[in-house]
Amino acid sequence: MTQIELRGVQKWFGSVQVIKDLNLVIEDNEFIVLLGQSGCGKTTTLRAVAGLETIDEGDILIDGQTVQHLKAAARDIAMVFQSFSLYPHMSVYENIAFPLRATRMNRAELDSQVREIANVLRIGDLLDRKPSALSGGDMQRVAIGRALVRQPKAMLMDEPIGALDAKLREEMRAEIKRLHLKQGSTTIYVTHDQIEAMSLADRIVIMHEGVLQQVGTPNEVYSRPQNLFVAQFVGSPVMNIAAAKVAQDKDAATVTVEGAPQGFPFPAELLGKLNGSAGKALSLGIRPEGVLVEHEAGDGFVPAEAHIIEPLGSYDIVDLQFGDQMLRARTRSGFVEKAGSRVYARIDPAQAHFFDTASGQSLGVRL
Amino acid sequence: MATAAVMTTLDPKSRAASRGMSDLAIRNLFIIPTIVFLIVFNIFPLMYSLGYSFTDFRASSPAPANFVGLQNYRELLNDPFIWTNFAITAKYVIVSVIGQVIVGFGVALLLNRDIPFKGLITTLLLLPMMLSMAVVGLFWKLLYDPSFGIINYALGLGTFEWLSNPDMALYAVALTDIWMWSPFVMLLSLAGLSAVPKHLYEAAAIDRAGSLYTFFRITLPLVAPILMIAIIFRTMEAFKTFDLAYILTSQPTTEVISIRLYKMAFQEWQTGRSCALAYIVLIMVLAITNIYVKYLNKVKER
Structure with missing residues (x-):
C-alpha cells in the first residue's frame, strides 16, 4: 500500500x-x-x-x-x-x-x-x-x-x-x-x-x-x-496541426486550413462552441485517421493530390496536398496506388481538435 | 573525372614514399637496437653469471675459475646466516608492502571524490615517488637523527634511536619505503576506483546497502585486480631492496638479502658464490610473482 x-x-x-x-x-x-x-x-x-x-x-x-x-x-x-x-x-x-x-x-x-x-x-x-x-x-x-x-x-x-x-x-x-x-x-x-x-x-x-x-x-x-505539445507528442504518426479559419456558411460551418483553396464542412454547433475564442488565431489538429479519403468526389469532400505514400503494412500514410497545405491521412493499405493521384478528402469533425495558436492550449471543443 | 586524375597523380607518389622504407625495414629499425641492448646488457650477463655460479671464481684474484658443480648452491642453502638474511627480507617485504597498501589505498579512497584542488593534491602526493632513492635515503637519515632529527622533535620522542637501534632500524627503513612508494599504490588504486561505474553505487544505495557493505562487496572486489598488480610490483621491488637500507643503516638486523649479496660479491669477492645467491633470489622472486599472478587471474575471474 x-x-x-x-x-x-x-x-x-x-x-x-x-x-x-x-x-x-x-x-x-x-x-x-x-x-x-x-x-x-x-x-x-x-x-x-x-x-x-x-x-x-x-x-x-x-x-x-x-x-x-x-x-x-x-x-x-x-x-x-x-x-x-x-x-x-x-x-x-x-x-x-x-x-x-x-x-x-x-x-x-x-x-x-x-x-x-x-x-x-x-x-x-x-x-x-x-x-x-x-x-x-x-x-x-x-x-x-x-x-x-x-x-x-x-x-x-x-x-x-x-x-x-x-x-x-x-x-x-x-x-x-x-x-x-x-x-x-x-x-x-x-x-x-x-x-x-x-x-x-x-x-x-x-x-x-x-x-x-x-x-x-x-x-x-x-x-x-x-495542448499542442501533447497533441503532437502522443500518437504515431503525428497529429496534423494547421492554422485554420472558421467561417459560417449558411446553416453550417466551414474550417479552412491556411493555404488550402477550399474549406472543410463542419456542423454549425462548432460556431457556438468557438464563440469564446472569437478573434484568436486557431490551429486545427487532426490525426491521420481523422482525414477520410475517397477516390470519388462527394458531399463535403475536398480535392487533393496524393504526394507521398508510406506503406506501413497494415495501413498506409498518405501525404495529401491541399493547395499549399499538407495533411497526412491514414488509408487502407494500397488504397492510393501511386503518388500524384487525385483523391478527395474530408475531415471527421468528431476527431478534430482546436487549439489557441498563441498559448498552445486546447479550446476543449468536442463535436 | 577530376578525382580520377588526382588519384593517378597521387598514386605513384605515395608508392614512392613507401618505397623509401618498407614496413619490414621500419620494424627492424625499431626492434633491432632494443634486442641488441637486451642481449648485451641483460641476457649475456645473465647467462654468464649462471656459468660463474657453478665455479669458485673470484673477480679479485687472477686464479682461473674451477668448476665446482652445485657446491655453491648447496653451501648457500645450508648456511643459516643466509636464511637469517632471507627472514629479514621477508619481514621487510611484509611490513613495507602492507603499509604501502593501507596508506596508498586509504589515500586513494579519500581522493576519490569531488574535492577542491584534487589534481594538485594528487600531483604533490606523487612527489616522493619521483625522488631518487639515494636522496630519499640521505634526507630520511637526517629526519631520523636522534639529536636533531625533526621526527623525534615532532613526536616528542627525545633522543629515541631509530636507525642505530637494532630492533627499530628495519621498521625505520620500511617506513621510509612506505613514505616513498605509497603514492604508487595510491595512483593505481585511484585508477581502479575511478573505473568503478558510478551507477553501481547508486544501485547499491537503492538496494539499501550500507557504506561498509558497499565497500566490501562492490568497491574492493572491483578494484582488487589493479590493486593486485600494485602489490606484485611493490613486492618484487621490496624483495630486491638495496639502496634505501644500505644508505640508511648498517645494522646486521637490516641486512636484507640484496645487501648480503652485494657484500659477498664486492667486499668478500666471492664472485661465483654470489652469482649462485643471485640466482636463488631470482628464482624466489619468480616463484612469489607466479603465486600472485595465479591469484590475480582468480580475482579477475570472479
Missing part, C-alpha cells in the same frame, strides 16, 4: 531549472509513466523520488511521510536502471540476493525468495551465470528481479527497456505488464517512447522542459490532448 505524492517540486541544475513546480499524486498500485523527450526532467523526477537526486523546493511524500531529506536506502524504494547496473563481479543469484544480504536476511529465507523471483522472471536456470554472459533481455530480467525481490514500497523504472532491440522491447513490455498485474506495486516508469507509455500506463504524465503538460489515462491523452 503505497501512495507517492509530489508537491511543488522544483529542481535546478546550476541556472537551468529542470523541474518546474511539479504536483502529482500517484495512487497505490498505480502504474504511472513519465513520458517526455530527453532533457524534459522526467528522469530527474524519478531520481528525486528514489533519493539519488536532491530537490531544491517542494515535498516528496511516500505514504504521507515527507522523504526528501531521507537517503535512498531509507525510502525503501526499488529502481531499475536503463544501464541495468548489475554488479559485474557477482553471479545472477548474488545480484538478486544483494538487497536481501544488505539487510541481513537469514540464509534459508533469502534462498527461497531469490529462487521464487527467478522463477517468476523465468531466469531460474541462469542463476550461476555472470551478467556478462547474459543477453540484454535476461540482464533486464535480473535487474527487475533484484528490484522486486525485497518487495519494495514502490518500483521505479528508468527507461528499463530502452537499450534493447525493437523485438525484445515488445516482449519485455508485455512481461513488465504481466509482472505488474501479478505483483501489483506502485510503479513509476520513465520513457520517451509513447508506444511503451500507452501500452503500460494506468496514467501517463507528459512532461516538457520541466513542466507537467498533462496527466491522464492513455485514452485521455490520446483523444483529449490539452
